[in-house]
Amino acid sequence: MSRFDLLIDAHIPHLRRYARALTGDVARADDLVQDTLERAWIKFHLWQPALALRPWLFAIMHNVYVNQVRANARRAHSALADDDAAALAARANQSDMLEVNDIIACLARLPQEQREVLLLVSLEDLNYSEVGRILSIPIGTVTSRLARARTKLRTLLDGSGQGSLKVVK
């Protein structure tokens, strides 16, 4: 485990960025990062240095996130993803930058599955096969989900600003 902590440390900012975009809430995002790191710490003996560490950490984060969403959905009628949407929307309202507002609010309205694929590719620059492994889905699914996510985001962005009258449900 000699270099494990150090290696992980280098990825924490990226984990935080992804978690922030995924949940839209600073504290929730850091809770997610913390849970992920704790899980990684327990599972580090399963990590092989030959495997890229970043996808491995993102895969752990995905599992933690999905479990949280499920657990929350069981506890309450509202799914965590809905809370995230609300948090993202709230955050968007607090932001000073209109452009940033738009994208954050629109991101919140994407289905969780699409949001994950979109962020892993477009924000975190992971390649399709890494994203497939992270989310445990075939590459074909990555491609189609990604295309749907981008189309939907485009539609949402068109409807949210620039005076467009397009109504987005």
Added chain:
Amino acid sequence: MSTDTAREHDIHAFVDNEIDAARLAEVEALLARDPAAATLVNDIREQRARLHAAFDGVLDEAVPARLMRPVRQRSRFGAIAAAFAWLAIGVAVGWMVRDARDERTRMPLPRQAAVAHAAFTPEVRHAVEVPASEEAHLVRWLSKRLGANVRAPRLNELGYELLGGRLLPGAGKPGAQFMYQDAGGRRLTLYVTKDADNRDTAFRYLNENGLHVFYWIDQQLGYALSGDIDKEQILRVARAVYEQLNP
């Protein structure tokens, strides 16, 4: 999959640098003749740019202390992991103590480093034995005495200039100290020892009477970076040291 869908997917793959070499020419031809395809490319790129504009700021934020090891308090997982870690340390320490012939002289690495730091950083004229101007000689000499290749990391980008170094009596083994100084005259020291019994460790931290010491062991060499400036800053320097020594 319809042809349209396949084409659309190709365009996404093109923007994401995922396109097969065999299909590249086909996609480029499509982009040249089909304005809708070109628009899609622009849309995808614009989304990318906007996502980065919205969230890249997070990368520059200071990482909250609760996310930095070894602080793990909140969850059950953390408690379990910490318990195992302490157990492992306890076993390791017990083993070392049992095994050590000269256990009384065996000071832990961070303590040796802290003592050496306290002893020599206040010195004005004799802070170092060999000045940075003779760095090549210094490094050769220390490497020879320690029986391992040691180097003085470059920390100029972080504002610390190498002053020089010295050889120190470690706990039964020689140690090397490199001293650095910033523009404000604040000093950091990097302490290096070699011990065949050393086992690799993670990055660890100790506060030794107000002195921050980050230390780790890598391939039998123990490193400890000490200073009484801001802890976060020392951590940054420690990371830089680690990265330079493990390219």
